[in-house]
Amino acid sequence: MVEIEDTTKQTQEFLSLLEGREGETHAIILQDFPDPDAISCAFAYRLIAEERGIETDLIYGGRVSHQENIAMINLLNIELIEWGQEAIPSGKYDGSVFVDNQGTTVNLVDRLDAAGVPSIAVVDHHAKQDRLTPIFQDIRIVGACASIFVDYISKGALELKTSKPEHRRLATALMHGIISETGSMITALPLDFRAAGLIQPFIDNELLVEILHQQRSHRVMEIIRMALENRVIREGYCFSGIGYLRSSDRDAIPQAADFLLTEATVHTAIVYGMVSHSHGGESINGSLRTTEVALGPDSFLKDALGKMESGTFYGGGKSTAGGFSIPLGFLSGQDNSKLSHLKWKAYDEKIRKKFFNKIGVVEDKEDE
Ligand SMILES: [Mn+2]
Numbered sequence: 001m002v003e004i005e006d007t008t009k010q011t012q013e014f015l016s017l018l019e020g021r022e023g024e025t026h027a028i029i030l031q032d033f034p035d036p037d038a039i040s041c042a043f044a045y046r047l048i049a050e051e052r053g054i055e056t057d058l059i060y061g062g063r064v065s066h067q068e069n070i071a072m073i074n075l076l077n078i079e080l081i082e083w084g085q086e087a088i089p090s091g092k093y094d095g096s097v098f099v100d101n102q103g104t105t106v107n108l109v110d111r112l113d114a115a116g117v118p119s120i121a122v123v124d125h126h127a128k129q130d131r132l133t134p135i136f137q138d139i140r141i142v143g144a145c146a147s148i149f150v151d152y153i154s155k156g157a158l159e160l161k162t163s164k165p166e167h168r169r170l171a172t173a174l175m176h177g178i179i180s181e182t183g184s185m186i187t188a189l190p191l192d193f194r195a196a197g198l199i200q201p202f203i204d205n206e207l208l209v210e211i212l213h214q215q216r217s218h219r220v221m222e223i224i225r226m227a228l229e230n231r232v233i234r235e236g237y238c239f240s241g242i243g244y245l246r247s248s249d250r251d252a253i254p255q256a257a258d259f260l261l262t263e264a265t266v267h268t269a270i271v272y273g274m275v276s277h278s279h280g281g282e283s284i285n286g287s288l289r290t291t292e293v294a295l296g297p298d299s300f301l302k303d304a305l306g307k308m309e310s311g312t313f314y315g316g317g318k319s320t321a322g323g324f325s326i327p328l329g330f331l332s333g334q335d336n337s338k339l340s341h342l343k344w345k346a347y348d349e350k351i352r353k354k355f356f357n358k359i360g361v362v363e364d365k366e367d368e
Contacts, residue, residue: 004190010138011155017121017136022053024094031105032062033251036072037144038100040177043078044149045097047170048157059083061107066251068214072176075211076169083108085279088115095120100145103131123148126318127298143192146177150195160202171202176211187320220252227256227271234361238266241348242273250275254287267292272351274344282332284347288322297322304358
């Protein structure tokens with residue numbers, strides 16, 4: 001049998017961090033495009049903190065666009081604040097808490113710094129990054145970040161009661177976080193299975209079914225169709241550049257990558273597109289999905305795409321999934337169709353070339 005690592009120490013440190021903070025207000029920061037894992041972690045922190053007299057806001061700087069995530073928020077009655085472009089007023093928050101991210105996928109970090117909000121905690125399961133210097137950090141190799149919060153709860157952070165509707169909603173959210181983040185437990189590790197087992201008696205099954213049975217929108221279907229048409233397969237890798245898309249459709253990219261991964265000859269799918277942001281900027285956003293255990297999406301994307309002048313890598317990931325974002329900077333903005341086309345062509349070819357180089361494939365004329 002596999003021995004699950006003793007994590008009592010992490011829970012104790014987490015709980016002692018919250019001690020003596022009664023009356024404080026914490027900003028729980030989610031990645032710009034929150035997923036069920038992140039949302040459930042934030043909800044867990046909220047209820048754990050509430051027990052200790054700490055108020056919280058759940059904040060993100062981007063958008064929730066995946067219909068399954070919108071359904072989750074609505075059905076579970078979780079209040080998320082989309083922050084927009086405004087500054088964060090100083091004095092509003094006594095500290096920030098980062099869940100399921102380490103600040104690198106969050107556009108609010110500079111504004112939190114400007115408002116003088118200290119980062120209190122980082123709880124995450126992605127490869128270690130060094131953007132933040134929090135008082136407490138718990139970064140573990142585990143399938144879902146939600147499993148870490150279940151671990152805290154099971155060790156005394158919160159006494160769950162089936163009689164409390166809010167606790168049942170939390171348990172359901174955490175279960176959804178674990179299931180969706182681990183591809184229905186396929187990439188789950190022992191701690192994830194233990195967490196799912198611990199949380200199961202508290203969940204609302206009907207609600208969980210309702211959250212999971214959301215259908216794809218027409219736009220998402222169209223983006224998947226484009227990804228299918230534009231795909232190029234080499235040595236089990238499937239690459240697809242899908243051109244321009246609105247920032248509200250950005251969550252269709254990982255869904256398209258999930259879909260391309262289902263082709264029999266494909267072990268790794270990479271889908272990317274040019275995303276126009278509401279503030280006028282543009283970036284190439286991409287998602288990687290793989291069934292190849294040895295691939296290592298984090299190092300794969302870092303090696304293939306390299307880093308920006310600031311030293312930050314364009315991409316990163318965890319065991320079976322990764323993502324990247326390449327800001328266009330000077331080239332950003334609405335242009336006439338000819339220039340837009342040229343811009344996309346240039347980036348599409350450059351990105352494909354970088355990936356081909358990484359996997360050792362020479363591009364032939366057929367790809368033109
Ligand atoms: Mn996660």
